[in-house]
Amino acid sequence: MKRMYDSDKLHEECAVAGVCINVEESAGLIYNALLALQHRGQEGAGIAVLRETRICNYKKRGLVSEVFNGDTLKNMPKGKIAIGHTRYSTTGNNTIDNVQPFVTEYLTGRIATAHNGNIVNAKQIKEKLEKLGVDFAATSDSEVISCLIAYNIIKTGDEAAGVREAVKLIQGAFSLIIMTSGGKLILVRDGYGFRPLCIGSNVHGIMAASESVALDSGGFAFERDIEPGEMVVIEGGKIISAEKVITQSKSGLCIFEHVYFARPDSVIDGQSVYKARFNMGVRLAEEFPADADCVAGVPDSGLDCAAGYAFKSGLPLVSAFVKNRYVGRSFIYPSQIERESAVRVKLNPLKFNIQGKRIVITDDSVVRGTTSAKIVRALKDAGAKEVHMRISSPPFKHSCYFGTDIDKVENLIANKLTIQEIADKIGVDSLAYISLDGMKAACSDCTLGFCAGCFTGEYNVNINAYDKEILEDKSKCQAIGDKL
Numbered sequence: 340m341k342r343m344y345d346s347d348k349l350h351e352e353c354a355v356a357g358v359c360i361n362v363e364e365s366a367g368l369i370y371n372a373l374l375a376l377q378h379r380g381q382e383g384a385g386i387a388v389l390r391e392t393r394i395c396n397y398k399k400r401g402l403v404s405e406v407f408n409g410d411t412l413k414n415m416p417k418g419k420i421a422i423g424h425t426r427y428s429t430t431g432n433n434t435i436d437n438v439q440p441f442v443t444e445y446l447t448g449r450i451a452t453a454h455n456g457n458i459v460n461a462k463q464i465k466e467k468l469e470k471l472g473v474d475f476a477a478t479s480d481s482e483v484i485s486c487l488i489a490y491n492i493i494k495t496g497d498e499a500a501g502v503r504e505a506v507k508l509i510q511g512a513f514s515l516i517i518m519t520s521g522g523k524l525i526l527v528r529d530g531y532g533f534r535p536l537c538i539g540s541n542v543h544g545i546m547a548a549s550e551s552v553a554l555d556s557g558g559f560a561f562e563r564d565i566e567p568g569e570m571v572v573i574e575g576g577k578i579i580s581a582e583k584v585i586t587q588s589k590s591g592l593c594i595f596e597h598v599y600f601a602r603p604d605s606v607i608d609g610q611s612v613y614k615a616r617f618n619m620g621v622r623l624a625e626e627f628p629a630d631a632d633c634v635a636g637v638p639d640s641g642l643d644c645a646a647g648y649a650f651k652s653g654l655p656l657v658s659a660f661v662k663n664r665y666v667g668r669s670f671i672y673p674s675q676i677e678r679e680s681a682v683r684v685k686l687n688p689l690k691f692n693i694q695g696k697r698i699v700i701t702d703d704s705v706v707r708g709t710t711s712a713k714i715v716r717a718l719k720d721a722g723a724k725e726v727h728m729r730i731s732s733p734p735f736k737h738s739c740y741f742g743t744d745i746d747k748v749e750n751l752i753a754n755k756l757t758i759q760e761i762a763d764k765i766g767v768d769s770l771a772y773i774s775l776d777g778m779k780a781a782c783s784d785c786t787l788g789f790c791a792g793c794f795t796g797e798y799n800v801n802i803n804a805y806d807k808e809i810l811e812d813k814s815k816c817q818a819i820g821d822k823l
């Protein structure tokens with residue numbers, strides 16, 4: 340088995356998309372889907388197209404529009420099947436090797452794999468495959484998945500059977516889109532349903548994607564979510580089989596998808612993301628009212644929650660910040676003066692709405708507390724009389740092993756300080772976090788259970804201490820909270 344790409348980092352929040360249609364326009368449709376999913380990852384992007392039995396894979400660091408600029412997209416081969424991926428931005432190991440799709444060649448064929456999530460037994464699988472003679476040079480969990488699938492395709496002599504056997508051996512979070520040289524698009528979601536995956540259709544065929552917004556972008560009508568543990572095989576623009584291949588005792592969508600990751604115009608497992616965030620604001624207003632003049636959200640993740648808070652409290656909803664849509668990713672400036680300026684050009688306080696006001700400001704989470712401190716300072720500098728911060732998730736205290744990139748546990752502010760101490764540190768007049776029950780109740784349309792392990796420390800998957808050590812031993816991101 341030949342390894343095509345190497346990686347030395349586990350994969351984090353990402354987006355996947357795949358299309359199988361009856362016209363040879365798949366690359367452009369995946370490009371649009373990736374643009375719609377750009378919020379899930381800005382570090383790198385890639386598209387793999389199937390042309391007859393060959394796979395052409397183009398991937399690079401950068402935003403989707405940067406990777407596929409100029410004639411790059413035009414020069415992609417024509418094909419009826421394609422998959423794509425966007426990768427989450429971290430400062431460590433930001434190399435081309437980490438960008439997906441991964442292409443794995445084996446004796447009789449090849450597959451391209453796009454993965455969202457994080458698996459917890461990659462090291463064990465890799466060791467076993469190495470003993471069987473599979474050649475690795477990297478530690479990426481997505482590469483391990485790709486090689487495991489290829490190995491099982493050889494073993495079973497069948498593409499779908501190979502995927503079925505392989506995914507039974509994987510533990511953790513995975514929403515997978517696999518394109519085979521035999522002309523199949525195969526979708527699999529792990530048995531808990533940690534990360535979203537849905538499909539839509541139109542007269543030309545089928546699109547699968549992390550979020551329904553991607554289907555909207557390509558004119559595919561939402562059909563349904565892939566069930567936890569389900570494998571769907573698509574060929575010739577049609578679903579040819581759908582079966583449950585992994586069974587777990589409970590389901591658990593990552594609740595942070597609704598709090599932060601997903602776009603508000605997506606619907607995930609029956610729950611509108613916008614409605615969930617609005618409901619969180621309503622709930623926060625009930626649980627933690629404030630004596631204030633107005634409500635505002637931190638753009639963009641706090642905005643829908645602010646609308647809910649304003650609706651319930653009767654306080655006027657105002658804009659406290661204007662976000663510059665043209666800044667793009669933050670450049671790492673060498674000097675403090677340049678860094679401060681970069682911050683202000685991205686999110687500028689709207690003094691007119693802030694000066695002399697007692698303001699309720701909503702945001703999705705406080706992780707290290709750096710962002711909140713900057714937000715509060717900006718509000719106070721703009722003349723806010725009082726700042727009351729309301730957070731639409733409970734205190735963030737634990738690691739995530741299933742695809743949320745968070746700082747080391749010891750850097751999570753809620754582990755070091757009490758809520759009052761955090762309030763003092765970030766300089767707010769009051770600080771309150773939604774209750775765990777309140778957050779879950781806000782997502783009551785969701786047809787799945789939730790994983791809220793980053794707030795509770797309880798995970799659906801048992802991870803032993805050895806694996807925890809491996810999973811935690813990765814260079815953590817500094818990208819968290821690059822809003823300000």
Ligand code: AMP
Nearest residue numbers: 703704705706707708709710744819820
């Ligand atoms: P901080 O408290 O400075 O670590 O920043 C928290 C803010 O970062 C939140 O309000 C979110 O908008 C954003 N955020 C939370 N979790 C993540 C994550 N896993 N990746 C990137 N940004 C995040």
